[in-house]
Amino acid sequence: MGLAKASEGQNKQQYSRLFKLESNKNVSVNMRVLWSNNGCDIKWDWLRRLRGRTIDEETELKNMILNYSKSAIQTDTWRWILAGSGQFTTKELTKLIDEDLFFRENSLIHDETLRNHLAPLKVEVFIWRLIRGRLPVRLELNKRAIDLHSVLCPLCDDYPESIDHVFFFCKSSYDLWDRVYKWWGFGVCLNLNTNDAFRGKSSSGLSIAEEQVWQVVEWTTAYFIWNNRNRKVFSNQDGVCANTLMEIQLKAYEWVTGRLRNKKIDWLCWLTDPKASIIDT
Numbered sequence: 508m509g510l511a512k513a514s515e516g517q518n519k520q521q522y523s524r525l526f527k528l529e530s531n532k533n534v535s536v537n538m539r540v541l542w543s544n545n546g547c548d549i550k551w552d553w554l555r556r557l558r559g560r561t562i563d564e565e566t567e568l569k570n571m572i573l574n575y576s577k578s579a580i581q582t583d584t585w586r587w588i589l590a591g592s593g594q595f596t597t598k599e600l601t602k603l604i605d606e607d608l609f610f611r612e613n614s615l616i617h618d619e620t621l622r623n624h625l626a627p628l629k630v631e632v633f634i635w636r637l638i639r640g641r642l643p644v645r646l647e648l649n650k651r652a653i654d655l656h657s658v659l660c661p662l663c664d665d666y667p668e669s670i671d672h673v674f675f676f677c678k679s680s681y682d683l684w685d686r687v688y689k690w691w692g693f694g695v696c697l698n699l700n701t702n703d704a705f706r707g708k709s710s711s712g713l714s715i716a717e718e719q720v721w722q723v724v725e726w727t728t729a730y731f732i733w734n735n736r737n738r739k740v741f742s743n744q745d746g747v748c749a750n751t752l753m754e755i756q757l758k759a760y761e762w763v764t765g766r767l768r769n770k771k772i773d774w775l776c777w778l779t780d781p782k783a784s785i786i787d788t
């Protein structure tokens with residue numbers, strides 16, 4: 508006797524008195540229960556009337572079935588267990604695949620230059636996709652034979668949209684990098700390309716802590732350029748604007764300060780002299 512075949516033996520022993528009184532020794536508990544959306548109805552067929560401890564056993568078994576019924580009904584839905592919400596979305600799936608590829612790739616090549624504990628994982632993954640040419644800029648989509656009405660950059664409409672173009676050479680992006688570099692006191696913005704720009708190497712004599720924070724700033728800048736580019740493509744809203752530098756300052760500050768150990772950033776100093784703003788606690 509059991510809720511299901513797999514647990515038959517266990518229930519036969521656990522409710523041995525009831526089992527002796529069962530008219531059909533081959534029946535399973537499940538066959539005695541009529542399941543419905545509202546719960547279940549149990550139809551026993553005992554050899555004689557229950558009394559004494561068999562009544563207790565029956566009550567216990569009945570409660571167990573009712574509890575099982577409740578939990579079965581409550582959980583009888585499809586849940587996407589890889590997401591906290593339980594909801595499946597292609598966006599969530601893409602994110603998981605990218606994270607998985609990212610970790611495998613990183614464990615293979617041990618590319619520490621693309622790991623920075625001050626940045627959120629989603630930003631590390633984003634930068635990894637950028638460097639690997641895995642962002643859907645129009646030239647990349649065109650290479651994959653996806654039919655597009657234009658391969659020109661959606662921001663300037665003058666040049667084919669490659670990753671290098673959209674992140675560095677498109678005028679609004681170049682101007683933004685220039686402002687970010689000036690904010691950090693680096694003067695001119697030189698030699699920008701995907702491989703050098705995001706690996707945390709600078710020749711500006713930064714300390715290790717400053718280099719780590721600067722790398723997050725570079726990554727945040729790229730992240731905003733891409734978000735703005737997408738806003739233009741999908742909502743036709745203006746891309747990089749005057750507020751973008753402030754948005755980068757805010758977001759990078761938020762990401763870094765939440766993850767810094769034994770150091771903190773002075774907010775007011777951050778806006779004017781970011782290198783001096785990183786102080787020991």
Ligand SMILES: [Zn+2]
Binds near residue numbers: 664
């Ligand atoms: Zn452009």
